[in-house]
Amino acid sequence: MDARAILMLALQSSIFLTVFSFGLQSTLADLTFLIHRPGLLVRSLVAMFLIMPLYAVFVVSNYRGHPDVNIALIALALSPVPPLLPRRVQTSGGLASYGIALMVTASIFCIAFIPIALQVIGRAFNREVTMNPLAVVKVLAITILIPLGVGMLFKAFAPKAAERIAKPLGTIALALLLLGVVVVSVAIFPVAWGLVGDGTILVLAAFVVIGLLVGHFLGRPDPDASVTLALCTACRHPALALTIATATFPQEKEVVGAIFLYALLNVVLAIPYIRWQRKRAIHAPAVGKFAA
16 A cells, blocks of 8 residues: 555545544434524525525636636535534534534535536536536545444444544544645645636635625524534535546646645635634523524
């Protein structure tokens, strides 16, 4: 096994263990959180599956920069909810149950949405764009659905053991992830840096900021739901985006650099928002939760 294979195994293992640890702490009530709040469910889907793709199409129609950036932007807009999002929700004062429910709901919705959306967008730009839904299922199953389901089953049969190992597994997963990210960053940064210019940073940064604003607004009136939807709308699934981009435009080799730039900007630009929400959570008086 070479160094590249070891690195990919470490990254995949970290994601699996992270989502598995979420499952060890989740319940059926978490999964059904949105079923009992149809208003929030509709607003969530509008934010992630309508407004963000429309923004991406608008930018691609008017932005004359690097084509790989346009491809990455479309792919990111069609790839909501990364598998590590619940961790960010927990640390920012958001609703953990909402984050879990939205991750699962969006994953299932993506299976039908992505192929259809690609066809619609392709026709809008007079290009033949198709994607096998099984490719979407594979990524979402490996990174979200299977580890979360296995974790919840483990908790159902061994709740005490699940409680004991959840946090240690999360710590190990985070360490593996950080190691993998550092190595990947060193390898990809030269490619990403080559894309800087022609408004690339501004376009990708605007995608993150608009996602935060849209999610924050549509998550109201409950402030905890607002921060959760803001992060869910601004954060996308890099592995799924890369799968979409490489499946539809295999000849474009620098898309990974654009997706890396987005991920970096997402982390940096979300910091002040998360800090603001943490302060809000500390000083906010106790209030009743919303019903819709």
